[in-house]
Amino acid sequence: MNRITQAFNELNKQKRKAFVPYIMAGDGGLEVLCDRLITLEKLGATAIEVGVPFSDPVADGPTIQQAGIRALANGTTLKGIIAEIAKARSQISVPIVMMTYLNPIYAYGIAKFVEDAKVAGVDGCIIPDLPVEEEEIIAPYLEEAKIELIRLVTLTTPIERIKAISSKGNGFLYAVTVKGITGTRNEYNQDLNQFLHTIKENSPIPVLAGFGISNETQIKEITPYCDGVIVGSRIVDLLNQNNLTELEKLIAVLKPESNVI
Numbered sequence: 632m633n634r635i636t637q638a639f640n641e642l643n644k645q646k647r648k649a650f651v652p653y654i655m656a657g658d659g660g661l662e663v664l665c666d667r668l669i670t671l672e673k674l675g676a677t678a679i680e681v682g683v684p685f686s687d688p689v690a691d692g693p694t695i696q697q698a699g700i701r702a703l704a705n706g707t708t709l710k711g712i713i714a715e716i717a718k719a720r721s722q723i724s725v726p727i728v729m730m731t732y733l734n735p736i737y738a739y740g741i742a743k744f745v746e747d748a749k750v751a752g753v754d755g756c757i758i759p760d761l762p763v764e765e766e767e768i769i770a771p772y773l774e775e776a777k778i779e780l781i782r783l784v785t786l787t788t789p790i791e792r793i794k795a796i797s798s799k800g801n802g803f804l805y806a807v808t809v810k811g812i813t814g815t816r817n818e819y820n821q822d823l824n825q826f827l828h829t830i831k832e833n834s835p836i837p838v839l840a841g842f843g844i845s846n847e848t849q850i851k852e853i854t855p856y857c858d859g860v861i862v863g864s865r866i867v868d869l870l871n872q873n874n875l876t877e878l879e880k881l882i883a884v885l886k887p888e889s890n891v892i
Contacts, residue, residue, distance in 0.1 A: 634726040634754045635802045639837045649677035649859025650885045652866040655698035657707025665719040672723045674882045683731035690759040694864035709735045713751045720752030728755035749776040755802050757781045797834035809842045827856035847884045
């Protein structure tokens with residue numbers, strides 16, 4: 632069984648919600664990636680999303696774009712990231728989900744990328760510029776390797792398309808909570824809760840909300856309508872500041888003692 636499925640099965644038993652932090656590999660140096668993965672698991676992350684820096688990101692806001700620029704300036708490569716994940720895998724048990732665009736995978740070689748990711752212990756892939764109609768170029772390779780392709784739906788995705796997308800795979804469905812790019816926000820579309828509720832009603836797999844979630848209040852407001860949250864820009868900022876105290880407090884929001892069920 633894929634580690635993602637195992638993680639959600641365990642959360643269901645405990646009646647808890649998932650907290651998935653996003654980090655940019657190579658931001659601060661690729662050599663810190665392993666330690667950051669270990670730290671995030673110790674702090675209580677359900678799974679960890681590892682971003683691959685790319686020169687032309689379409690979904691990333693300013694914070695993650697800048698992190699990607701710093702990572703690229705540090706000489707970060709997809710091959711190097713996979714090698715560091717392989718080093719970390721023997722020391723952590725949480726699922727690792729890579730977030731990358733299609734171009735780096737093409738450059739690497741699709742079959743080779745999937746093979747190396749499997750050996751390294753990667754559990755899932757998010758490819759935001761890969762539409763479901765075109766995913767056959769990589770989905771069969773991922774399925775054979777038992778790496779989940781994590782698909783996205785947005786506020787503008789029709790319900791029938793949500794049903795079709797959520798019926799694929801066994802990982803989780805990524806519900807994008809804003810009409811735009813990543814980044815911290817002070818408020819959300821007033822229809823967000825209904826949007827998440829509708830997705831949850833129609834998805835056979837867990838639903839995680841992401842994009843713009845950055846504080847305890849937002850997490851508490853959103854989690855009753857989904858299975859957990861993905862937090863990116865705020866995590867990137869806190870790691871860049873080496874502010875582990877605030878990082879621990881943020882992840883602790885969904886621990887049992889926080890009474891968020």
